Amino acid sequence: MSDASYGGAGSKSFADNTPISGGTAGTGRTFLGVYFSNRLLQNGTITSVKYLAHGSIANGMKFKVFRPNGSNWDFVGESEKFTPVSGSTQTKVLGTPITGVAPGDVLGYWIDYDGSTSVGACLTRAATSGTIKWLAGDNTGANQNFSGSIDNLDLCLEAFGLAPVAGMSGDSIEAGHGSSYSTFLDLTGPAGDISAELGFCMRTSVGSSFTYQDYSSGSKQWSWVLGTAMPAMQSGTAVHQSSDLNNLEYWFHCGVNDIFNGRTWNQVQSDLDAIYALCGSRPMFVDEILPDSNFTDLQAATIRTFNTNYAAWGVGKATVRIVSCHDLLGQIRSSTGQIDDLKSIYNSGDGVHPNAAGAAVIASQRASVRAAYYGGSPRTVGKITQPISFGAMSMRRYGSFAGKTVPVTTPDVRVTFRGGGRKVSYSGGGRKTTLGGGGGRG
Numbered sequence: 365m366s367d368a369s370y371g372g373a374g375s376k377s378f379a380d381n382t383p384i385s386g387g388t389a390g391t392g393r394t395f396l397g398v399y400f401s402n403r404l405l406q407n408g409t410i411t412s413v414k415y416l417a418h419g420s421i422a423n424g425m426k427f428k429v430f431r432p433n434g435s436n437w438d439f440v441g442e443s444e445k446f447t448p449v450s451g452s453t454q455t456k457v458l459g460t461p462i463t464g465v466a467p468g469d470v471l472g473y474w475i476d477y478d479g480s481t482s483v484g485a486c487l488t489r490a491a492t493s494g495t496i497k498w499l500a501g502d503n504t505g506a507n508q509n510f511s512g513s514i515d516n517l518d519l520c521l522e523a524f525g526l527a528p529v530a531g532m533s534g535d536s537i538e539a540g541h542g543s544s545y546s547t548f549l550d551l552t553g554p555a556g557d558i559s560a561e562l563g564f565c566m567r568t569s570v571g572s573s574f575t576y577q578d579y580s581s582g583s584k585q586w587s588w589v590l591g592t593a594m595p596a597m598q599s600g601t602a603v604h605q606s607s608d609l610n611n612l613e614y615w616f617h618c619g620v621n622d623i624f625n626g627r628t629w630n631q632v633q634s635d636l637d638a639i640y641a642l643c644g645s646r647p648m649f650v651d652e653i654l655p656d657s658n659f660t661d662l663q664a665a666t667i668r669t670f671n672t673n674y675a676a677w678g679v680g681k682a683t684v685r686i687v688s689c690h691d692l693l694g695q696i697r698s699s700t701g702q703i704d705d706l707k708s709i710y711n712s713g714d715g716v717h718p719n720a721a722g723a724a725v726i727a728s729q730r731a732s733v734r735a736a737y738y739g740g741s742p743r744t745v746g747k748i749t750q751p752i753s754f755g756a757m758s759m760r761r762y763g764s765f766a767g768k769t770v771p772v773t774t775p776d777v778r779v780t781f782r783g784g785g786r787k788v789s790y791s792g793g794g795r796k797t798t799l800g801g802g803g804g805r806g
Contacts, residue, residue, distance in 0.1 A: 367411065367412065367524045367525060367526060367527060367610070368406075368524065368525070368526070368527035368528065368577075368608075368609050368610050368611075369405075369522060369523070369524055369600070369604040369609075370404050370405055370406050370408065370410060370465065370523040370524060370525050371402070371403060371404045371405040371406070371471075371522070371523060371548070371604060372397065372402055372403075372404065372413075372471040372519075372521045372522040372523045373397040373399075373401075373402040373471070373489070373491075373494070373518035373519045373520065373521050373522070378414075378416040378453050378487065378489060378520040379487070379489035379490065379520070381487065381488055381489045381490050381517065382487070382488045382490075382517055383418040383419065383486065383487055383488075384475075384486060384487075384488060384496075384498075384514070385475060385478045386421070386423070386425075386474075386475030386476050386477045386478050387477045387478065387500070388477060388478060389477055390477055390500060390501070391476075391477065391500070391501045391502050392423075392474055392475050392476040392477045392500075392501070392502055393474070393475055393498050393499070393500055393501070394428060394472060394473070394474045394498060394499050394500075394501065394502065394503045394510075395472050395473055395474075395475070395486075395496055395497070395498045395519060396428075396430055396437065396470050396471075396472035396496065396497045396498070396510055396519075397470060397471060397472060397494070397495075397496055397518050397519035397521060398432075398470050398495055398496070398497050398510075399491070399493060399494045399495045399518065400546075400548075400551065400552050400553055400554075400555060401494075401548070401551070402470065402471070402494070402518055402519070403467070403468050403469065403470055403548070403553070403554050403555070404429070404465050404466070404467060404468065404469040404470070404471060404523060404554075405467055405548055405554065405577045405578070406465070406466075406467060406525070406528050406575055406576070406577050407465065407466050407467065407567065407572070407575050407576075408465060408525045408526055408528075408575055409461045409462065409463045409464075409465070409525050409526065410427075410429065410443075410458065410461060410462040410465055410471075410523045410524065410525050411457065411458055411461045411524060411525050411526070412455055412456060412457045412458060412523075412524045412525075413427050413443070413455070413456050413458065413471070413521060413522065413523050413524070414453060414454070414455045414456075414521065414522040414524070415427075415448065415453070415454055415455075415456065415473075415486065415520060415521050416452070416453045416454070416486070416487045416520040417448040417449065417450040417451070417454070417486050417487065418450065418451075418486065418487045419450050419451075420450050421447065421448050421450070421475060421476070421478070421486070422447065423476035423477060423478065424445045424446060424447050424476050425445065425446065425447075425448060425473050425474060425475045425476060425486070426442050426443050426444065426445050426446070426473060426474045426502075427442060427443040427456075427458070427462065427471065427472070427473050427521070427523075428440075428441075428442045428443075428462075428471075428472050428473060428474055428503075429441050429442070429462050429465050429469050429470065429471055429472070429523075430469065430470055430472065430508065431466065431468070431469050431470075432468060432469075432470070432555070433506065433507060435509075436506075436507045436508055436509050436510075437470070437497075437507075437508045437509075437510055438505075438506045438507065438508070439503065439504040439505055439506065439508065440462070440464060440465060440466075440469055441462040441463055441464060441465070442460075442462060442474070442504070443456075443458045443459070443460050443461075443462060444458065444459045444460040445476075446459075448486070453520075455524075461525075462523075465523075465525075467554040467558070467564075467578070468553070468554040468555055468558075471519070471521050471522075471523050472519060472521070473486060473519070473521065474502050474503070476502075486519070486520065487520045488514070488517040488518060488519055488520060489517065489518050489520055490516065490517065490518075491516055491517060491518040493516070494515075494516055494517050494518035495513060495514070495515055495516075495517075496513070496514040496515075496517050496518070496519060497510035497512065497513055498510060498512040498513075498514065499511065499512060500512075522604065526575075527609060527610035527611060527612075528575040528576045528577050528609065528611050529573070529574050529575050529576060529611065529612050529613060530563070530566075530574065530575070530576040530577075530611055530612070530613050530614070530615055531576070531577055531579060531597045531609050531611040531613075531614050531615070532562065532563045532576050532577070532578045532579065532580060532614075532615045532616075533578075533579045533580050533589050533593035533594070533597070533614070533615075533616055533618070534580045534584070534589060534593075534615075534616045534617035534618035534651075535580060535581070535582065535583065535584045535585075535617065535618050535619075535620060535621055536580070536581070536582035536583060536584075536717060537562070537617050537620070537654065537716075537717060537718065537723075538561075538562050538563075538578070538580035538615075538616070538617040538618070539561060539578065539580040539581060539582055540556075540557075540558060540559075540560040540561025540562065540564065540723065541560070541582055541712075541717050542560035542712035542717035542718050542719050542720070542722065542723060543556070543557040543558070543559045543560035543561070543712070543719065543720055543723075544556050544557055545557055545558050545559075545560060545561050547561075547578045547579070547580055547581060548578070548579070549579055549580065549581040549592070549593065549596070550581050550582055554578070559720035559723070560712070560717070560718065560719055560720045560722070560723040561578060561723070562615070562617060562723055562726055562727060562730070563576040563577075563578050563615070565720075565723045565724050565726065565727030566615075566727045566730055566731060568724070568727065569724070569727040569728050569730070569731040570731050570734070576611075576615075577597075577609060577611070579593045579596050579597050580593070580617070581593075583621055584618065584621060585618065585621045585622045585625060585627060585635075586618050586619065586622055586627075586631075586632050586635035586636065586639070587622075587627075587631070587635050589616065589618055589635065589639060590635045590638050590639050590642075594639060594642050597609045597611070597614075598642065611646070612646060612647075613646055613647045613648075613649065613734075614639075614643050614646060614647070614648045614649065615649045615651075615730070616639075616648070616649065616650050616651065617650075617651040617726075618650075619632065619653040619667075619670055619674075620653050620654070620656055620667070620716065622670075623653070623659075623663055623666050623667060623670065624659075624663070629669070629670060629673050632670070632673075633673070633677060636650075636677060640681065640684065643683065645683065646683065647683045647684070647685065647737060648681075648683055648684050648685075649684075649685050649687060649730065649733065649734065649737075650674060650678070650684065650685070650686050650687065651686075651687045651689055651726065651730070652671045652674060652686065652687060652688055652689050652690040653667045653670055653671055653674075653690065654667075654689065654690055654693050654694070654706060654716075654718065655667065655690060655693065655694040655695075655703060655704050655705050655706050655707075656706065656715060656716045657705040657706045657711070657715030657716070658714075658715045658716060659704070661697070661699055661700050661704070664697065664700060664702070664704035664705075665700070665702075665704075667690070667704075668690075668702065668704075671690055674686050685733050685734075685736075685737055687726070687729055687730050687733050688729065689725070689726045689729050689730075690703065691703050692725055692726075692729060693706060693707050693710045693718055693722050693725060693726070694706065694707055695707045695708065706718065706722075707722070709721065709722075710722030710725065
């Protein structure tokens, strides 16, 4: 996979506006581009950084990443110290990559003191609402208070790393508004409580190998996904340099706002057809629309109709999967006798946005659909009701076999499944166990 932009105060072309320096003495200064549009968009490792230096920084500099902690900032990591090339936009491949970055982190740099001069070194560019925070010193550690502030400027920096597995888009449910999270395209993020963002919940469900960037936004329809989100992922944004996110798969949660705004199925299908064409050979996963407790009975029925139409639309498209989640998060509405209301335990309080628990249910369902797509769905043999995980040399799992719970901690495990004869055996460490199954087939 190619690299992708992780965000930062990037631009299609950096501007030579205002140089800033490391000062004339001491241990230099650390600068952070903290405005929302400058924040990082992805979990992972920064492997290179694009920058622009106005003049010479003979004493060197380092790139740094910090994470918001209330009104303070926690150090995440930094590059090696190096002497930048001045006078033009450069991309520095890091000898010491910055690991463990996450959505909402901020990119900055430390500039060593400039000796006997105060001539500026790295550049900023004009921004309508940009803010730079700074603090004297080569700062690390938690709860750093960057008390210095420079308004209406951004740092000329953009981070790059391994492309994400997934590009996510859709409406406020995808964006995690159920826990008051905001995304990059909400124009106030990434920031807030991420616990109900569907990408975050999928990463929790699937594992840390599942990386993503979220290009969703509140109150949006399928037409916005087609006209704004897809170009942002495939052609870059006004802020970010990347021409393609280079993701391997696409995930979408959208549709409730189409119904709310009176769009017809034919209009939505036209958008879906165009998005499907843009996805090309990369898989396209589409969630069902969830119940909305605020909708009229007629609108609730339209949700059910659209979900039926989603399923029909996906038939015959090898790279499309529809994720069934409507009923999982719904409860019966007395006036219709149908699953038309958002289930109370998953309701964030407004009747439309699932809370973190509800988002986790969607993510779990997504993970199952994704596993089946790639051929990794768990088998059911007799009364084995969960997949068995193997480590490099051991298996540590409690499996439910025909009503019996068997603890296993043994090296060099061999597992045999036999359908029909209802026999399950596995052995290792000089021990062998054979149990009767329930009649299922492997």
